[in-house]
Amino acid sequence: MPITKSMAAVSAAALMLAGVAGVAGVAGAGVARASAPTAVGTARPSACRPANHTARIAPARASSGHRHYRVTLTAAPGYEPCRPAGSPTDVRFYRHGSPDAVSAGRYGPQHVVVTFGPGHPVHFDIQVPDGADGVPADEVSFTLRTPDGVIPGDSSAYGHLSVAPGTVVGPVRPGA
Numbered sequence: 783m784p785i786t787k788s789m790a791a792v793s794a795a796a797l798m799l800a801g802v803a804g805v806a807g808v809a810g811a812g813v814a815r816a817s818a819p820t821a822v823g824t825a826r827p828s829a830c831r832p833a834n835h836t837a838r839i840a841p842a843r844a845s846s847g848h849r850h851y852r853v854t855l856t857a858a859p860g861y862e863p864c865r866p867a868g869s870p871t872d873v874r875f876y877r878h879g880s881p882d883a884v885s886a887g888r889y890g891p892q893h894v895v896v897t898f899g900p901g902h903p904v905h906f907d908i909q910v911p912d913g914a915d916g917v918p919a920d921e922v923s924f925t926l927r928t929p930d931g932v933i934p935g936d937s938s939a940y941g942h943l944s945v946a947p948g949t950v951v952g953p954v955r956p957g958a
Contacts, residue, residue, distance in 0.1 A: 825862055826860065826861055826862040827861055827862060828861065828862050828864045828933070829857035829858075829861040829862060829863055829864050829898055829899040829900065830864035830866060830898060830926050830928070830933045831933060831934075831935065832933070832935040832936060832937040832938070833935075834857060834858060834861045835855050835856060835857045835858070835861075835898075835937065836855070836856050836858075837853055837854065837855045837856075837922075837937055837938065837939035837940075838853070838854055838939055838940060838941050839851050839852070839853050839908075839922060839939045839940060839941025839942070839943055840852050840854070840941055841943075842907065844912075845909075847911065847912050847913075848909045848910060848911055848912060849909075849910050849912060849944070850907055850908065850909055850910070851907070851908040851910070851941070851943045852905050852906075852907060852908075853905060853906050853907075853908060853922060853924075853939045854903055854904075854905045854958045855898065855903060855904050855905065855937070855939075855954075856903045856958070857898060857899050857900050857902070857903070858900065859900045860900065861899060861900060862899065863897055863898060863899025863900070863902060864897075864898055864899065864928065864933075865895045865896065865897060865898070865928055865929070866895070866896060866898055866904065866926045866927060866928055866933070866954045867892070867893060867894060867895040867896070867927055867928055867929050867953070867954070868888070868891075868892035868893060868894070868927050868953050868954065869888035869889070869890065869892060869906065869927075869951045869952060869953050869954070870906060870924035870925055870926055870927065870937075870951060870954070871924070871925045871927060871932060872923070872924060872925045872936065873885070873886040873922060873923070873924045873951050874922070874923045874924075875917070875919040875921070875922055875943075875945050876919060876920065876921040876922075876923070877917075877918055877919050877920055877921075878920065879921075882917045882919050882945060883917070884917055884919075884945040884946060884947060884949055885949075886908070886945070886949045886950060886951045887948075887949070887950045887951070888950060888951055888952075888953075889909065889950045889951070889952055890952045890953045891953055892953060893929070894953060895928075895929055896954055896955060896956045897956065898954070902956070903957065903958040904954050904955060904956055904957070905954070905955055905957060905958060906951060906952050906953060906954045906955065907951070907952035908922070908943065908945070908949060908950075908951055908952075909949065909950050909951075909952065910943075910944065910945055910946055910948070910949045911946055911947075911948040911949070915946060916944030916945065916946050917944065917945050917946060918942070918943075918944050919942075919943050919944070919945055920940060920941065920942055920943075921938055921939070921940050922938065922939045922943070923936045923937065923938045923939075924936065924937055924938075924939075924951075925937070926954070
């Protein structure tokens with residue numbers, strides 16, 4: 783039995799040393815990777831990038847001759863605020879992952895800039911004419927714009943809505 787205990791002790795010591803070396807290697811690698819994004823002159827990722835915010839669709843108060851849906855965008859903590867302007871472009875509606883045939887125009891001022899980031903949600907309106915046969919949808923994809931162009935990539939919002947020919951999208955505005 784003394785040999786078995788000795789072998790067990792040697793094996794445990796070897797595993798422990800390997801674990802310490804592995805942890806030190808991982809910790810060293812983690813520190814190197816962690817310090818790169820915080821280096822002087824390196825900005826945080828933009829809240830406007832599609833992967834850095836969430837969006838949801840909710841019914842909004844109707845107006846004369848139209849029903850409305852509000853799309854609210856919320857940025858997670860740690861992202862750099864950005865400045866979207868105007869109505870989103872390339873707006874597409876989907877139901878269960880399949881595209882609807884309805885396209886959307888724009889309305890409202892297109893050059894007003896707002897601040898969007900952690901603690902500063904924004905929203906835009908989807909205005910649908912009443913009386914038209916609605917097409918159900920559960921997702922809207924869109925591209926945010928800035929005064930300098932578009933934000934690369936498509937954002938998506940989820941929630942139930944009904945769209946129809948003549949649907950228009952309003953400009954991004956501050957607040958939820």
